Amino acid sequence: MKSYVHGGDVYRHPGVLDFSANINPLGTPPGVIRAARDSMERIRCYPDASQEALRRQLAKELQVREDWLIFGNGAAELIFALAGAVKPRQALVFAPSFAEYEQALEAADCQIHRFFLKEEEGFVPGEALLEEIRRLADTLDLVFLCNPNNPTGVLTDPGLLRKIADFCREAGILLAVDECFLDFVREPQKHTLKDLLPDHGNLFLLRAFTKTYAMAGLRLGYGICSDPELLLRMEMRLQPWNVSIPAQEAGIAALREGEFVDRARRLVFEESAFLKAELEKLGYRIFASQANYLFFKGEDWLGEALLEEKIMIRDCSNYPGLSGGFWRIAVKTHEENQRLLEAVGKVREAWQKR
CATH class of the missing domain: 3.90.1150.10 (Aspartate Aminotransferase, domain 1)
Incomplete structure (x- = not known):
């Protein structure tokens, strides 16, 4: 292993x-620490399994529908839930990139295609990425990209990313984009694909509170997707009460920071x-x-x-x-x-x- x-x-x-x-x-913002600490008085209770208060606040912040959100015990849990829900036969990922994508795909018995980013090109994804997706389109079920990529920190050109999203929609391929570090780039609104969600049911965006609010130890990630069937299949693969009371309260407080x-x-x-x-x-x-x-x-x-x-x-x-x-x-x-x-x-x- x-x-x-x-x-x-x-x-x-x-x-x-x-x-x-x-x-x-x-x-970590002091207000987040206070919220998590104050919530300890309620740990005798089960967490809200539907994360209603957090869901309501986050949907308002992102200006998306509440039922487009899914929460996980960190973004990593959602990566595994997504792979388990889709059960892709074949998937494409960047190389180098975050290890959890491949780990989750291997756990789902998926054949992995790596698109190698080249040192001589500064590890910048170019049009060759779209060409490779087109070449493999008949066999691919899932494309998992990271933007900005980890560990390189390089962003994929917004125009190229949107062409990939459009092609994947036409080809019936699920496109998952990890945007966990997007809060720390200039003009994040220029690089997110959030505005495509209403017309791209094949698009899943992954984000987390971990990096932006320094909450790695509390484990709170979320996904955004307009496909209710996919979200339901993912929910079925999550543990009940997977987001703790301190994590939910810290998340609500973080949105005020x-x-x-x-x-x-x-x-x-x-x-x-x-x-x-x-x-x-x-x-x-x-x-x-x-x-x-x-x-x-x-x-x-x-x-x-x-x-x-x-x-x-x-x-x-x-x-x-x-x-x-x-x-x-x-x-x-x-x-x-x-x-x-x-x-x-x-x-x-x-x-x-x-």
């Missing part, structure tokens, strides 16, 4: 400054440019990440050396299509980013003296 490795493993590396998990650099998210977005834009410039001065190649993390090529030994300095970055060598020397780092506060840069300079200098 394959072993899937992720960032954020602070349990095996206590005391580290964690750049391996891409969450809000300002942390627009100003907090705006501050985090401004910080990410500023610090991303700073980190990119400083790493390029050190000779690293930084790819065109437009999310709250940077993806770059460096020395194979960099991660282990930084761990000795109590800093953890994401080794991307286990992603299909990548080899050793590819790294992903979260964009954090200026002080934390400065500490990372100082540590990188220190370990490079020590290595050169060997």
Whole structure:
């Protein structure tokens, strides 16, 4: 059985400054923490299995119908529920991309086609992606894309993505798009496919509270889809009471934190440019990440050396299509980013003296 490795493993590396998990650099909004803490007085009760209050608030925020929403114990649960509901015979995914897509598809006995993003093209998806979907159209049941992609942070051109959505609708292929990091890109409304939902019942959008509100430990993800039959089949594959009371209350509180998210977005834009410039001065190649993390090529030994300095970055060598020397780092506060840069300079200098 394959072993899937992720960032954020602070349990095996206590005391580290964690750049391996891409969450809000300002942390969890205080109002979210209060809401989760206050809800503990009600944990003797079962959670609302229909998530009515959260559903109502989120639908209002997104300006979508309440019955278009489905909630999960993190976005990962919904990835598995989607694969189990569709039971695709064949599916196409990016490579490199988030491991859970392939893990869920393998669990559903699905044959996986990888569309390899090329280093020489900056890992940017081009028209060849649509051509590959067209080529495989007679056999594909599902296309699972990530926008912006993880670990590269690269966005798919909005025009291309819409052409893919239209073609998949005509060909009877379900298109699932993971938009979990979209809150941290510039002009997210330009890149989301949410406006296509009324006319594209074949479209499923995946999102989460995890990254935007730094709620990874509470597990709260959601999907948006206008196909009631698909959502029903997914619901049948979810555990009852899968979203806890603290998670639901934290989610409701998070939707009131627009100003907090705006501050985090401004910080990410500023610090991303700073980190990119400083790493390029050190000779690293930084790819065109437009999310709250940077993806770059460096020395194979960099991660282990930084761990000795109590800093953890994401080794991307286990992603299909990548080899050793590819790294992903979260964009954090200026002080934390400065500490990372100082540590990188220190370990490079020590290595050169060997």
